[in-house]
Amino acid sequence: MATELKKITKLAWRRLIQSEQGIEGILVIKERCPRISASGEAHSIIFGAGKAEGYNEAISAIYELIAPDSVPDGDLESK
Numbered sequence: 001m002a003t004e005l006k007k008i009t010k011l012a013w014r015r016l017i018q019s020e021q022g023i024e025g026i027l028v029i030k031e032r033c034p035r036i037s038a039s040g041e042a043h044s045i046i047f048g049a050g051k052a053e054g055y056n057e058a059i060s061a062i063y064e065l066i067a068p069d070s071v072p073d074g075d076l077e078s079k
Contacts (some may be wrong), residue, residue, distance in 0.1 A: 005065055014066040029059060 005013075018024040033055050036048045 005046075010066050013062075017062070019064060027057070 017026060034048065034051045036052050037045060
């Protein structure tokens with residue numbers, strides 16, 4: 001069974017990642033993404049690609065976890 005994040009935890013992570021320090025941290029993490037080596041044997045290249053894809057999916061999962069639960073309907077300018 002997957003563990004669900006509490007709303008307060010989501011809000012804290014959202015605040016952090018939207019801050020200057022959070023943006024800087026995410027950029028550093030993205031820069032350290034494993035690189036796919038074009039040299040070597042086929043299985044090494046495929047392994048490297050899978051590793052890089054998993055890394056990028058983990059970063060995307062962070063954004064999905066902290067996304068707002070619902071988007072308000074209607075005209076946003078009238079609120």
